[in-house]
Amino acid sequence: MTQAYVFALDPTHSQVSLLRSHIGGTRFVYNALLGLVKTNWDENRAKVHAGEAVTREDYLGTRHLDLQKTWYANRDEVATWWSENGSSTYNYACLNLSKAFANHRAGRAKFPTFKKRGSSGSVSFLASAIKLSDSHHVRVSRVGENKTYESTRKLYRHLERGTGRIMAATVTERGGMYTISFTVAVTRVVPATRSPEKIIGIDVGLTTLYTGAGADGEQLLNVENPRHLITVQKELSHAQRVASRRNGPKPGVAPSNRWKKANSRVQKIHTSTANVRRNLIHETTSMLAKNYDVIVIEDLNVKGMVKNHSLAKHISDAAWGEFSRQLEYKTTWYGSTLVKADRFYPSSKTCAQCGAVKAKLSLTERTFACDSCGHQVDRDLNAAINLARLGLPGTSSGTGRGGEVRPQPQTLVATAHPGEASTETPRALGA
Numbered sequence: 341m342t343q344a345y346v347f348a349l350d351p352t353h354s355q356v357s358l359l360r361s362h363i364g365g366t367r368f369v370y371n372a373l374l375g376l377v378k379t380n381w382d383e384n385r386a387k388v389h390a391g392e393a394v395t396r397e398d399y400l401g402t403r404h405l406d407l408q409k410t411w412y413a414n415r416d417e418v419a420t421w422w423s424e425n426g427s428s429t430y431n432y433a434c435l436n437l438s439k440a441f442a443n444h445r446a447g448r449a450k451f452p453t454f455k456k457r458g459s460s461g462s463v464s465f466l467a468s469a470i471k472l473s474d475s476h477h478v479r480v481s482r483v484g485e486n487k488t489y490e491s492t493r494k495l496y497r498h499l500e501r502g503t504g505r506i507m508a509a510t511v512t513e514r515g516g517m518y519t520i521s522f523t524v525a526v527t528r529v530v531p532a533t534r535s536p537e538k539i540i541g542i543d544v545g546l547t548t549l550y551t552g553a554g555a556d557g558e559q560l561l562n563v564e565n566p567r568h569l570i571t572v573q574k575e576l577s578h579a580q581r582v583a584s585r586r587n588g589p590k591p592g593v594a595p596s597n598r599w600k601k602a603n604s605r606v607q608k609i610h611t612s613t614a615n616v617r618r619n620l621i622h623e624t625t626s627m628l629a630k631n632y633d634v635i636v637i638e639d640l641n642v643k644g645m646v647k648n649h650s651l652a653k654h655i656s657d658a659a660w661g662e663f664s665r666q667l668e669y670k671t672t673w674y675g676s677t678l679v680k681a682d683r684f685y686p687s688s689k690t691c692a693q694c695g696a697v698k699a700k701l702s703l704t705e706r707t708f709a710c711d712s713c714g715h716q717v718d719r720d721l722n723a724a725i726n727l728a729r730l731g732l733p734g735t736s737s738g739t740g741r742g743g744e745v746r747p748q749p750q751t752l753v754a755t756a757h758p759g760e761a762s763t764e765t766p767r768a769l770g771a
């Protein structure tokens with residue numbers, strides 16, 4: 341399976357200009373090839389219109405190899421400087437453009453458009469052009485030894501042990517910040533089944549992000565919602581207001597330098613919030629998948645919830661969808677089982693003590709108070725206990741909806757995480 345590893349880079353000034361040259365080069369080649377194909381097709385169309393004979397061979401192809409051929413045939417003319425950058429990077433431009441064409445043919449996307457120059461961009465390298473020198477340095481051919489902010493120890497160990505192999509790497513620039521994302525083929529050892537089964541139910545809430553409990557009522561997990569994400573939200577709206585007062589890009593008009601500066605500030609805040617959130621979700625999901633045999637969560641209708649404006653910000657902060665998605669693939673890595681409770685299962689409204697179901701429970705009620713037995717318990721904890729009980733072996737009538745309670749472990753194909761790897765990261769450079 342492939343897995344993505346992402347690290348923030350700390351390039352020197354000269355490395356920044358080399359990385360920019362590669363990113364710009366990739367974008368240039370992508371645009372140049374798209375231009376050549378478009379012109380060629382327009383010309384052929386005009387010929388057909390004029391009654392001239394046009395054969396299939398007259399049309400430039402859009403498959404990876406076709407585009408590579410067009411690139412080799414035209415590079416000395418359209419990009420005299422091409423030899424300044426690592427040549428595998430152009431190959432990825434061909435690959436990415438061929439994918440864009442394929443997506444259009446399949447009806448998944450609009451016709452490819454030219455990539456705009458801006459404060460973001462990316463460039464991919466073949467595995468042979470990248471080397472992890474130690475746990476804090478990545479050697480990129482033509483760019484040199486780049487320092488990483490964080491330790492690359494996890495990936496470095498995989499490579500040393502021979503349980504991981506780098507397939508490709510993508511350097512992405514966003515608002516002046518650089519990250520490198522490795523696509524790595526990883527071999528994993530699935531641990532033998534543990535016994536007795538450890539079960540945890542997780543309630544995803546607003547004040548406490550994740551509350552976990554066992555079927556016996558013991559609280560097992562408490563992850564607070566990082567409030568600073570909300571503080572940062574204020575900083576972000578301020579930065580966005582500043583940017584909106586300046587002269588941004590309009591058709592035919594270049595954005596002002598003051599706008600670029602303000603926009604880069606906005607991008608930086610976005611990137612750092614995304615990092616904080618991603619790390620928190622990763623830590624929590626890894627811990628759960630490694631330590632529990634059965635993890636029960638709600639199958640929330642995230643789209644439906646985001647429509648509720650007062651909740652929207654919190655819900656997206658809580659990133660429930662990402663949490664669930666990560667649990668899906670991590671449970672397959674570690675041999676644990678993810679159970680999703682039926683969306684209508686009243687985990688919040690059911691009393692964990694006596695089983696009575698409340699007719700109504702408003703979001704502002706933080707404590708669950710049972711009308712039947714008088715039991716009082718934290719709302720999220722009550723829900724988590726009820727969820728955990730759905731994971732008990734033999735539980736099938738718990739939902740009252742006849743939903744599939746304990747599905748077989750899903751066979752999911754683990755892919756690189758889209759949130760981490762650039763969407764342009766090719767899996768492998770297929771011929």
Ligand SMILES: [Zn+2]
Binds near residue numbers: 692694712
């Ligand atoms: Zn009760």
